[in-house]
Amino acid sequence: MSWTEERIATLTKMWEGGSTASQIAEELGGVSRNAVIGKAHRLGLKARPSPVKAKAKKKPAPKKKVAAPAPKPAAKKAAPAKAAPKPAAKPEPKPAASTTNPSQPLPNKQEDLPKIVSYGPGGFLRQGPGDQQAPIPPAPPRRLVPAKPSPDIADKTSLLDLNDRVCRWPMGHPGEPDFHFCGEKVNPGFPYCVEHCGRAYQAQLPRGARRPPPPLPFGGPRVR
DNA sequence: CCCTGATTCGC
């Protein structure tokens, strides 16, 4: 498996969403937990509550079992000394001007809601009924430059384009070059547009009066 | 034991 735009997008989204590396790996498929972590680091988006970060113990020369324990005067990757002790360590947690938007000083301080989210098979957001009411309607009227990672999906709704107002119904299948999301305006109160709400939420019919199989996302044959 | 993320380093 290779790290395509979509896979990286999913990884990033989930990682930042708080999903564990295992969950992400399982979601992406074809990659291990380590692969996810490794990639996450390479993407520069590490820094997350890790159980093994509290005490940064130094490593007593782990030495990979393979490498010969022979003394290496000039180790190819010797630790470049821990420079910059920075005694005056009191750096202001600069919020780092969020993409700068002078004309709109949005509060941007809407509580640190844990907001548990999960992701469906395609990395789409899976919400519980309780979350569908969108407790925080004043979604920042972000009008940032999309900066599409790929021109191929220039007019498609990618994972990165998802927000509280667009339909999250997946179109196509993850991993495919044109995988994207519906992107239509949502049916207020739901994560999908009116049309897809009809697919997602079907009235429970009486026994025996059941209709066709529930066309869940990724659940059945490809529909597009 | 299980889980977690961090890190190293051969490929």
Added chain:
DNA sequence: GCGAATCAGG
């Protein structure tokens, strides 16, 4: 760049 192996804390 990738990820298995490994480390290390919960």
